[in-house]
Amino acid sequence: MSARVVTVTSGKGGVGKTTLTANIASALASMGKKVVAIDADIGLRNLDVVMGLENRIVYDLVDIVEGRCRLRQAMIRDKRQPNLHLIPAAQTRDKMAVSPSDMILVCDQLRDEMDYIIIDSPAGIERGFRNAIAPADQVLVVTNPEISAIRDADRIIGLIEAEEKGPGRLIINRIKPEMVARGNMLSVEDILDVLAVSLIGVIPEDESILISTNQGLPVAMNGANGSIASQAFQNVALRLDGKEVPFLDLTPQTGLLNRFRSWIDGR
Amino acid sequence: MSWISRLLGNKENSSDVAKRRLQMVLVHDRSDVSPGLIAQIKDDIIEVIARRLAIDPEHVVVNLSQTARESRLVAEIPLLANQRQH
């Protein structure tokens, strides 16, 4: 067994990297895979609260790297999903406390016992980003249907190629189908037209994500029968695992008037 | 936007505007050529061509265009009908 290392990154902050890392990791675990999620956002620890494991932290990634603990001691096992683990980031240090080769070393130690290592990257294109992609076998680029986020995604896609970690795959998060239908939000097709990258997931805007983050219970833990976002996360996990899964139909349930309007608009 | 919406005088969707702006921005980002540099090149081209030909400087268009494979600089330079004075 040798784990695949998957890094979730974006360039721009706040687009959903941490949410996706938690949910993809949980969805893979629910498929029976052995998974560890690593928070590489040193100094801005968040993956622990999104996964609901913040009360169980004793050691962190920097403790491992600086030899204050063994790797196993910093790895928290999720009691709700025994296949799922977390290595938290340090909260009071900065990105320079870890180097790209430290990350490669940590992942190499985990490869034998895991199926997937999912790394939550910080925003930006500096040290934290370099740390996060250094051990990656596959990089997932998260964007939102918004000019600034897509521009940053394009830059990241280029950097990933330059670092010979390409080709990255794209996740479009926070799509609002009604806004797309009204012509007020870039569609999945628009985004794929401008970015030279293959799509691995489309996640709709979904209130259940905030609710489940409040509770520290990733929506993907409910399995595919939960919300629409939870299904979308499961699908990303399946595609990552090499399965062919059709993309969810996110077109809004429209009334007659809207249907007439979209017919007029030629959509 | 479809021809019917145009016929009905509908305004361009904000997503169409976003896409157009995004395409422009990405062309410049990817080639690392700024819009300011293009503007300078355009002025240079007008100056050089105008020495030999009567052109319509107001309608000269210089753009970067891009495909997956290559970037190219595209210039459109309308000539005036009467070239005799040059």
Ligand SMILES: Nc1ncnc2c1ncn2[C@@H]1O[C@H](COP(=O)(O)OP(=O)(O)O)[C@@H](O)[C@H]1O
């Ligand atoms: N698909 C979505 N629908 C609704 N809210 C979302 C969605 N994705 C992310 N969010 C919210 O957006 C915010 C930023 O997400 P986060 O994962 O922390 O981004 P990042 O790690 O990229 O900074 C969070 O409050 C999160 O709950």
Ligand SMILES: [Mg+2]
């Ligand atoms: Mg984050």
